[in-house]
Structure formats: C-alpha cells, structure tokens
Amino acid sequence: MTRTTLFSAIALAAAALAAMPDAEARRAQPGHRFVGSVEAQLRSNDNVSIARSSGEQFDFADGDEFEREDDEDDEDEGDDDFEDDDGFDDLLDLDFSEEDLAIDDALDEDGDGLDDLLDPDAVERVDSESRFTAKLALGHRYTFADGRTTWTNGLRLATDRHAQRDDLDKFNWAATTGLGFASNNGRHAFRPALSYVVLDKRVAGKFSSTAVVSLDYSYRASRRTSLGVTYNYQDKDITSPAAPDARIDTLSFSASFAASANDIVKLEFAPKVEVSTQFTRNTDAWGWEIAYTRRLPWDMTAGLGYRFDSVDYKNLVPGRKDDHRVIGAQLARSFGRRFVAELGLESSERNSNLPGRDARNDSVYLGGTWKF
Numbered sequence: 001m002t003r004t005t006l007f008s009a010i011a012l013a014a015a016a017l018a019a020m021p022d023a024e025a026r027r028a029q030p031g032h033r034f035v036g037s038v039e040a041q042l043r044s045n046d047n048v049s050i051a052r053s054s055g056e057q058f059d060f061a062d063g064d065e066f067e068r069e070d071d072e073d074d075e076d077e078g079d080d081d082f083e084d085d086d087g088f089d090d091l092l093d094l095d096f097s098e099e100d101l102a103i104d105d106a107l108d109e110d111g112d113g114l115d116d117l118l119d120p121d122a123v124e125r126v127d128s129e130s131r132f133t134a135k136l137a138l139g140h141r142y143t144f145a146d147g148r149t150t151w152t153n154g155l156r157l158a159t160d161r162h163a164q165r166d167d168l169d170k171f172n173w174a175a176t177t178g179l180g181f182a183s184n185n186g187r188h189a190f191r192p193a194l195s196y197v198v199l200d201k202r203v204a205g206k207f208s209s210t211a212v213v214s215l216d217y218s219y220r221a222s223r224r225t226s227l228g229v230t231y232n233y234q235d236k237d238i239t240s241p242a243a244p245d246a247r248i249d250t251l252s253f254s255a256s257f258a259a260s261a262n263d264i265v266k267l268e269f270a271p272k273v274e275v276s277t278q279f280t281r282n283t284d285a286w287g288w289e290i291a292y293t294r295r296l297p298w299d300m301t302a303g304l305g306y307r308f309d310s311v312d313y314k315n316l317v318p319g320r321k322d323d324h325r326v327i328g329a330q331l332a333r334s335f336g337r338r339f340v341a342e343l344g345l346e347s348s349e350r351n352s353n354l355p356g357r358d359a360r361n362d363s364v365y366l367g368g369t370w371k372f
Contacts, residue, residue: 028143028150039135041342041367048129048168050350050359052326054160058305061256061264061293063334066301126359130163133367150180152193169202178214191216208238224258244278262295285311287324303330303344322352341368 045051135158142151158172178193195212211234218228234248252270259265271286287309294302309324330344342365349360 028147030143030145030147033141033143034139035141035371036136036138037369037371039133039137039367039369041133041365042130043133043363043365043367044128044130045361045363046128047359047361048127048162048165050324050348050361051129051131051363052346052348052361054131054133054135054158058289058291058303058307058328058330059266059268060291060303060305060330060332061266061301062332062340063295063299063301064337065264066258066262066295127165129165129168131168132161134159148182148184150182151177152180152191153177167201167203170207171200171202173198176212176214187220189216189218191218208236210234210236226256228252228254230254244276244281246274246276246281248275249273264293266291266293282314283311284314285309299334301332301334303332304328305330318354320352320354320357322350322357324348324350338372339368339370342366 041054043054135156137154137156139155140153144150154174154176156172156174158174160168160170162168174195174197176193176195178191180189180191182189191214193212193214193216195214197210197212199208199210201207213233214230215232216228216230218226220226230250230252232248232250232252234246234250236246236248238245250270250272252268254266254268256264256266267288267290269286269288272284274281274283274285276282287307289305289307291303291305296302305326305328307324307326307328311322311324313320326346326348328344328346330342332340332342334340345362345364347360347362349358351358
C-alpha cells in the first residue's frame with residue numbers, strides 16, 4: 001500500500017461529502033463549549049514485554065450511545081455527541097506499548113552486540129508488572145454562526161507508573177486542533193486536524209515526539225448505522241541516537257451498528273505502513289477489531305472484543321512476521337451521566353515465524369472515568 005493510495009481514498013471520501021444533497025436543517029447552537037474528563041486505571045500484566053499500552057482499549061459502547069439510540073427527539077444530537085469527545089478520538093496509534101519502548105530504546109537488550117530484532121537468539125525479558133495510569137483531558141469546541149462549521153481543540157495529559165520497572169514509567173502530553181464541517185442533514189461530517197504528541201520517559205527524559213495530520217470522514221447511514229474512514233500521517237522523532245525515527249501512514253475504516261435497543265456492534269479495519277530511517281525496520285501492518293456491547297439492567301453494560309494485528313518486517317533477513325491476537329471482556333456501570341466504573345480482563349498472544357518470539361500476556365484492570 002502506497003501513500004498515494006491512502007491520500008486518494010480520503011480524497012474520494014471528501015468528494016462524496018460535498019456531492020451529497022442536504023435534505024433537512026440540523027444545526028448546533030453557535031458559541032463556545034468546554035468539556036473534560038479524568039481517568040484512572042490499575043492494570044496487572046503477567047508478561048509486560050507484550051502488554052497493551054494505556055491507549056489501546058476495545059471500543060466498547062457506553063451508556064450514552066444506547067440512550068441516543070432510544071431518544072425520539074434528536075435535534076440536539078450534535079451537542080450530545082460532543083459530551084463524550086475529549087478531543088482525541090481521531091488520534092490512532094499515538095501511545096507506545098511496552099513492547100514498542102523495548103524495541104526503540106533497547107536495540108540490544110541482551111548485550112550480545114546484535115540488534116535484537118535481527119538476532120533470532122535474542123532472549124526477551126519477561127516480567128510480571130502492575131501499572132497505574134492517570135489521564136486528564138480538556139476539550140473546547142467553537143460552533144460558528146452557520147451551525148455546521150466547528151473548531152475543536154484538545155489537550156491530554158497521561159502518566160503511567162509501574163510497581164517495579166521504573167524504565168517503563170512514562171508521561172505523555174498531546175495537543176490537537178482542527179475544523180469540522182457537517183452537512184445540513186447531519187449525516188455527513190469531515191474533520192481535518194493537526195496534533196502534536198510528546199512522550200517522556202521517567203529515567204531518560206524526553207524520548208519521542210510525534211506530529212500528526214488526521215483526516216476523518218463519517219457518515220450516518222441510518223439511526224442504527226454509522227460509517228467512518230480516518231487517515232493519519234505521523235512523523236515520529238525519537239531522541240535516542242540508536243533508535244530509528246519513522247513516518248507512519250494509517251487508514252482506518254469503521255462501522256457501528258445497533259442491532260437492537262440493547263445491542264451495539266462495532267467493527268474496524270486498519271492497514272498501516274511504517275517507513276523507518278533504519279531500513280531493516282520498515283513494516284507493513286494491518287489489523288481488524290470487533291467489539292460487542294450489551295446493555296444490562298442497573299445502568300450496566302457488558303462487552304466482548306477480539307482484535308487481530310499482523311506486522312510484516314519487510315527488509316529483515318531472515319524475514320519476520322508477527323501475528324497478535326487479543327481477547328477482552330469488560331463490565332461497566334454508570335453512576336449518573338458523568339462517572340463510569342470499569343472492570344475487565346484481556347488475554348493477548350504473539351505468534352512469530354521466528355523461533356523464541358512467541359509470547360503471551362494476561363491482564364486484569366479496574367478503572368473509572370469522570371466527565372465534566
């Protein structure tokens with residue numbers, strides 16, 4: 001997949017938005033709006049080398065999504081949608097996993113003089129570890145007088161602290177800004193955005209920075225079905241001279257379907273191309289995810305998710321290909337419209353064509369989010 005192909009796909013989506021007729025007026029109230037959220041999570045991992053990052057979670061539906069499906073009067077739907085928007089929904093793959101940190105910062109962790117990615121005899125470090133994550137997100141949206149054009153800004157602060165391995169502790173901050181254009185009937189929306197993300201490691205200071213261009217198109221096909229496509233271009237700069245910088249292109253296709261008043265299914269498919277300054281680390285990747293959420297009594301929801309990712313290191317000799325699978329389950333309860341508590345478990349595994357590279361991780365997490 002080439003960068004030209006990715007740009008062409010997003011251009012076609014934008015053209016479709018401009019060509020669609022507007023059947024009825026649906027406009028948000030002009031003016032400023034501010035939102036925010038505070039999130040905390042405690043997660044255990046029995047193999048931190050392939051642990052999911054704090055930004056990698058299944059896209060389970062929350063209680064508000066079900067309420068909107070049942071709401072007969074949806075004239076104010078645009079404002080309701082922003083109630084849950086922390087300004088970062090369109091940023092993909094910006095949070096490093098623990099495995100990414102190990103690959104980028106310790107190319108020769110076993111000390112034998114060979115890049116671990118190239119060395120089939122490299123021994124990976126396996127640690128059980130617990131991680132505490134705290135996040136603060138602030139969002140601002142200004143709606144122009146036409147009611148269809150918006151300007152959105154976001155700021156996110158996130159920190160991870162580990163019980164034993166200080167080298168994995170990190171602090172993220174990210175800022176994003178972008179415009180939004182919606183059709184009169186509210187079915188189509190196009191949102192370009194610019195973002196900047198910084199990752200600091202506790203033991204090494206600033207570790208990497210990433211500039212992101214994001215183009216997002218969404219289409220509300222019916223009251224029950226929504227479709228979307230997002231293109232992200234990332235320029236990642238890593239301060240460590242031994243670690244490779246990279247340019248990353250990601251194209252994500254998504255769909256959300258309310259099978260009934262109490263059941264929502266979400267699908268996503270995302271190919272990704274990474275071109276590294278270190279030739280041997282160029283990768284082609286793709287993945288897909290399905291997340292099913294069921295609304296339960298007592299303001300509770302239950303979710304089941306499955307994700308598959310395949311990463312092909314194109315220029316290695318011998319070649320390397322890793323397949324990642326994640327299965328997750330979550331139980332959440334809403335306390336009013338502003339606070340949600342979550343309990344979940346995930347099981348992930350990596351299968352590689354190289355010997356000694358298979359791995360497995362099981363984790364349990366407990367967390368909560370307060371919106372204001």
